[in-house]
Amino acid sequence: MARTIAVIGDRWTLLILRECFLRTRRFEGFQSALGITRHLLAERLKKLVRQGILRRVPYQESPKRHEYILTQKGLDLYPIMMAIVHWGDTHMVDERGRPLLHQHRNCGKNFDPVMVCSECGEPVLAKEVHTHPGPGARRPLAQKETEAPAPKPKARRKAA
Amino acid sequence: MARTIAVIGDRWTLLILRECFLRTRRFEGFQSALGITRHLLAERLKKLVRQGILRRVPYQESPKRHEYILTQKGLDLYPIMMAIVHWGDTHMVDERGRPLLHQHRNCGKNFDPVMVCSECGEPVLAKEVHTHPGPGARRPLAQKETEAPAPKPKARRKAA
């Protein structure tokens, strides 16, 4: 999670990616849709390309111009987008209602995303989930003493 | 989405919330688990309480102490968390593997979150979704000319 947030966890990256999903591909398109500063936009696009989330594809020679296209890695962010949008639709809408509706082509209906268990197919609630350290676990999860018993407590406070 | 990102879209908020889901409740707990500066942590906790995502609950008098507990609004962020974790598990793991496994109590198995359509129950792919402006639509979505009828045929460059 920390690694993912290092990539998409800032004020603009997810909004840029939203535009990608809405078929924006070019610098000016992002800039005018979002009002992001050009400097930051250039910065973020570079980062997303470095991360393999966008691909920079030339669409004209002479003044070299490129489009930014979602890779598969980028497309895989879709559930994150939808989860965020859905939470916003549930908790952050004003009187006017949802800004955007999503229609599922396969069934033809406007839908909300539902998170289900890959194993049993049932919707998952936070309370129903138990976590276990996996093979790449990064921290012992409640470690206090690894060292010898309290050697030199350093002086806290100014009083000596 | 913009409104949601204004709340959870920064380098620390989602990590703080992850700790909440892992049952961390107290200031020192967050601080030592994340290594966030105390200043920012205090700042972020205040913001989350203001937003109604956490509730500040006293757990002792005398030196007044509080715990930070997820509200329902906060618990509803779970699908976002899981979507992020799953993307990280798919695209950002190192050789060691996943840091954390999630077990679904209802079926007993370790699972991945799957996003399905609320209407037909099938998994949803980005390509299968069509968007329409909703009642709260904020911008015309591809407006170029609101003024006089397209007087300028746009400059096209030589296709490459």
Next chain:
DNA sequence: GTTTGACAGTTCAAAAATAGAACTGTAAAC
């Protein structure tokens, strides 16, 4: 009965990120 430690912050200077605005460069259109 003073000292230490746990806890939950606050304060302040320094460093980093972001905003705002103007500037660069290419090439076609007028």
Next chain:
DNA sequence: GTTTACAGTTCTATTTTTGAACTGTCAAAC
């Protein structure tokens, strides 16, 4: 020859974030 569209880059000013120390309360330890 001037303007326009596009995709950036450069610069300064503001805002955020970091790092580190400081404040304050109370309980237990010495």
